[in-house]
Amino acid sequence: MRDSLFLSGQENKVMIEKVLQSKNLYKAYRQVVGNKGSSGVDGMQVTELKSFIDQGKTAG
Template identity: 80%
Template sequence: MRDSLFLSGQGEQSNDRKSTQLKNLIAYRQVVGNKGSSGVDGMQVTELKSFIDYKIAVLTDILKRSVRT
């Protein structure tokens, strides 16, 4: 797992955003470490990282487009 997945970003980040990212990373590690069961959405722990990678790619693309306009 790439920890930078949760901690990377462009430019300066607010302390609130960094805190949220760190909390998300800790939660992710706990779920994966505990081999957590699927939630109400039925997503398995093994699917979580690829889901997060996809969402980050989509959000990054949206942010890049909004900065250019």
């Protein structure tokens, strides 16, 4: 375990890549839908989330 709360540039890149993996995005999506989540700071509704994730998947 690191003593610091901050990640190095490489560690940050690896973490972001893991978060953005399709399986992790869909797991988060299912959790939000299951919790009947409301929109966040971006104002995106749960009903818009899946198509947003799908668009990112085809763009990447």
